[in-house]
Amino acid sequence: MGKHIIPEGAWGREDSNGCEIMALRLEQGRLDHEALEGVRQRKLMVRVRRKLSPCIIMVFLAFVLSAPFGILGQTELQTALTLGTVWFWALYRPAFMPLFGLFCSGLVIELFSANPPGVLLFWMLVAYGVAHGCRVGLSRRGFLLSWILYGLIVLGEAMTDWVLMVIRVRGALSVYPIVFQESLAVGSYPFLHVLYLWGLSVMEKHDRL
Amino acid sequence: MVSIHTRQLLAGLVLPVMVFLAVGIVLAGQIWPGKAIQLRMAAVRSVGPTYQALLFPQRQFRKWQLTLQGVGDLLASNARLRQENRQLAYWYGEAQTLRQENARLKAALHWGTEDSRDYVSGWVVRDESGPYLRAVLLEVGDHKVQQGSLAVDAVGLVGRVSEVGPHVVRVLLIEDAASRIPVTLQSSGGDAMMIGDNTPYPRLMYYNQSLPPEEGEHIVTRGQTGLTGGVAVGRVHYLTPGQPVVIPDAALGKLELIRVFDGDFMLEAPPSAGRVREKPPLLPDHRDGEAPSNWQNLRRFLPFASLRNG
Numbered sequence: 001m002g003k004h005i006i007p008e009g010a011w012g013r014e015d016s017n018g019c020e021i022m023a024l025r026l027e028q029g030r031l032d033h034e035a036l037e038g039v040r041q042r043k044l045m046v047r048v049r050r051k052l053s054p055c056i057i058m059v060f061l062a063f064v065l066s067a068p069f070g071i072l073g074q075t076e077l078q079t080a081l082t083l084g085t086v087w088f089w090a091l092y093r094p095a096f097m098p099l100f101g102l103f104c105s106g107l108v109i110e111l112f113s114a115n116p117p118g119v120l121l122f123w124m125l126v127a128y129g130v131a132h133g134c135r136v137g138l139s140r141r142g143f144l145l146s147w148i149l150y151g152l153i154v155l156g157e158a159m160t161d162w163v164l165m166v167i168r169v170r171g172a173l174s175v176y177p178i179v180f181q182e183s184l185a186v187g188s189y190p191f192l193h194v195l196y197l198w199g200l201s202v203m204e205k206h207d208r209l
Numbered sequence: 210m211v212s213i214h215t216r217q218l219l220a221g222l223v224l225p226v227m228v229f230l231a232v233g234i235v236l237a238g239q240i241w242p243g244k245a246i247q248l249r250m251a252a253v254r255s256v257g258p259t260y261q262a263l264l265f266p267q268r269q270f271r272k273w274q275l276t277l278q279g280v281g282d283l284l285a286s287n288a289r290l291r292q293e294n295r296q297l298a299y300w301y302g303e304a305q306t307l308r309q310e311n312a313r314l315k316a317a318l319h320w321g322t323e324d325s326r327d328y329v330s331g332w333v334v335r336d337e338s339g340p341y342l343r344a345v346l347l348e349v350g351d352h353k354v355q356q357g358s359l360a361v362d363a364v365g366l367v368g369r370v371s372e373v374g375p376h377v378v379r380v381l382l383i384e385d386a387a388s389r390i391p392v393t394l395q396s397s398g399g400d401a402m403m404i405g406d407n408t409p410y411p412r413l414m415y416y417n418q419s420l421p422p423e424e425g426e427h428i429v430t431r432g433q434t435g436l437t438g439g440v441a442v443g444r445v446h447y448l449t450p451g452q453p454v455v456i457p458d459a460a461l462g463k464l465e466l467i468r469v470f471d472g473d474f475m476l477e478a479p480p481s482a483g484r485v486r487e488k489p490p491l492l493p494d495h496r497d498g499e500a501p502s503n504w505q506n507l508r509r510f511l512p513f514a515s516l517r518n519g
């Protein structure tokens with residue numbers, strides 16, 4: 001009976017003992033409520049993992065890059081990776097990047113950021129909005145356009161930082177930090193893109209199993 | 210129950226509301242930057258141990274890097290030392306050759322006696338320093354040490370021997386208020402007197418006013434009767450303008466092993482040194498190996514006696 005309701009391959013090859021027991025029960029045709037509850041829990045876990053993974057990765061990267069390693073361009077890289085993460089997941093898998101999770105992650109990241117307060121969060125939301133709005137169009141145009149748009153978003157963030165710092169110090173500042181941040185972000189995005197694509201494929205393969 | 214249309218409308222409003230909140234945070238951060246900094250500081254403080262853990266591999270790597278660098282430096286300095294050793298061996302040979310040549314030339318010139326210096330080293334057995342005295346007792350064994358001999362440590366002058374006992378001598382340190390040591394300023398060549406005042410920095414006095422001691426100038430003992438010259442003493446320092454003091458080279462606060470010059474250097478100056486006799490003596494005061502006789506003086510007044518001088 002159970003074999004007709006739920007496909008056998010859905011959990012027959014799971015490593016955990018619980019799933020093996022469930023598979024055994026299904027083979028023996030003795031599906032009960034306990035097995036159904038296990039299936040439900042597993043689905044819930046997959047959903048939670050999908051919803052939280054990008055946000056957790058983003059917070060983790062921002063936190064690690066806020067440690068005083070003394071690496072050149074560490075702060076700029078933190079901003080670039082954060083915005084890159086938002087951009088990628090909002091563009092290719094918006095279901096993995098819920099808006100509420102993004103906002104909360106942004107608030108946490110703001111605590112470990114060195115930028116003027118709120119700017120990174122604002123541009124994370126802008127990146128999310130742009131990616132969400134242009135998703136269909138960008139998927140047809142290919143990677144290059146999304147890369148350019150990402151560069152523009154990072155440029156906006158860097159310029160906002162610059163303007164706010166100019167207002168604070170009440171004097172002209174060098175534009176070199178903007179160029180540096182833009183170069184770093186644009187240069188690092190393809191690697192981030194490839195890495196996230198690989199992670200996405202691994203995650204989907206695992207969920208399919 | 211909320212309709213689908215309302216739900217979609219609300220969902221569409223979430224992003225603008227969040228953007229509005231973010232703008233509010235930006236404005237708040239600009240208006241009250243201190244609060245934002247405090248908040249961030251508190252967050253960083255709370256995750257301090259985690260940062261330590263994150264930095265541990267980097268620190269460990271740097272430590273290994275430094276160790277490897279040290280090993281590399283060690284190899285380089287080892288090679289340099291070998292090179293220097295070869296050069297020193299070469300110069301040692303040269304010095305030996307020159308020494309022999311010097312001795313040969315001096316022998317050809319009938320050079321006078323060589324001034325030989327001997328020394329004895331001993332452990333400081335007691336530190337007698339107090340509020341009014343700066344001295345140490347030194348064990349020298351059976352060596353015969355003369356009063357006034359200079360005492361030095363590994364670096365510079367420590368003091369002079371003030372009392373001599375059977376096995377122990379007392380060395381009056383240069384910082385003692387009773388210490389008076391003539392010194393020479395090495396750069397200017399002028400002389401001065403180093404006078405202790407029971408402070409770690411003896412004063413410099415009686416120097417030529419046209420050649421005042423310069424800051425950082427090195428000073429050595431002045432060679433004169435009863436005092437070995439050229440022994441490093443210290444460097445000049447001005448605590449206040451016009452009051453030069455000496456920062457001793459020797460570690461006077463931690464004296465352990467002291468060396469005392471033990472040579473027979475107390476050369477006696479000839480009588481009326483520095484003056485020219487108006488007339489040469491008619492007769493020698495006394496001959497070698499003979500005791501001076503009062504009768505000899507009377508012979509000066511005997512005009513017809515045999516005159517051997519003058």
